[in-house]
């Protein structure tokens with residue numbers, strides 16, 4: 642079975658292609674379970690995400706496609722939600738979805754994954770940046786509002802790497818993920834970014850495996866050509882670590898499937 646749970650739509654204003662064309666491509670690629678996880682509305686950075694007023698139409702578009710293609714592919718409804726103190730909204734957290742991805746794209750107000758703002762890496766202590774990022778992951782896991790950790794080590798995106806051992810930096814976050822019953826995604830978007838590496842790294846994935854943290858698969862597609870991106874490479878990594886099963890969701894219940 643082939644799964645791809647992290648995909649965007651034009652409603653976030655930084656993706657291209659109709660939702661239906663994404664589905665057609667996913668079917669062509671033999672994806673069995675495909676999830677839309679649009680950037681959820683938030684009162685910060687609001688241009689690059691769904692608007693609160695668009696939530697209903699997003700949901701109904703997903704359901705229309707789910708019905709129309711029910712014999713070809715299983716379509717799931719989700720959101721990618723920013724874990725950002727003071728900006729999370731009950732309308733999103735309490736919405737009826739198959740799953741919520743919790744992601745960190747901001748440290749305070751700094752959008753650290755945006756190339757426009759990446760000079761900031763040089764203004765701060767790199768070990769502290771990494772620790773702050775993983776402290777946020779830890780507190781996100783402890784909050785218990787989300788099902789999937791989005792791109793676990795996104796902070797490596799521009800290759801500003803810590804001098805401290807990453808295993809030490811991430812250890813508490815990973816333990817909190819295990820405790821919260823969350824799943825991590827193997828997200829191939831990293832292969833399209835300067836890091837040229839899947840999120841998470843082999844090192845972190847090994848730690849996750851030892852802790853029995855389950856995985857799922859994501860291409861983080863913002864364009865049709867990115868659907869199922871580098872799937873073979875991702876599967877190869879998962880198997881090398883020892884994984885043979887991945888998680889899919891239905892109304893926030895986990896189900897393990899063999900990939």
Ligand SMILES: [Zn+2]
Nearest residue numbers: 649653655863
């Ligand atoms: Zn995006």
Ligand SMILES: [Zn+2]
Nearest residue numbers: 721744791792
């Ligand atoms: Zn993201």
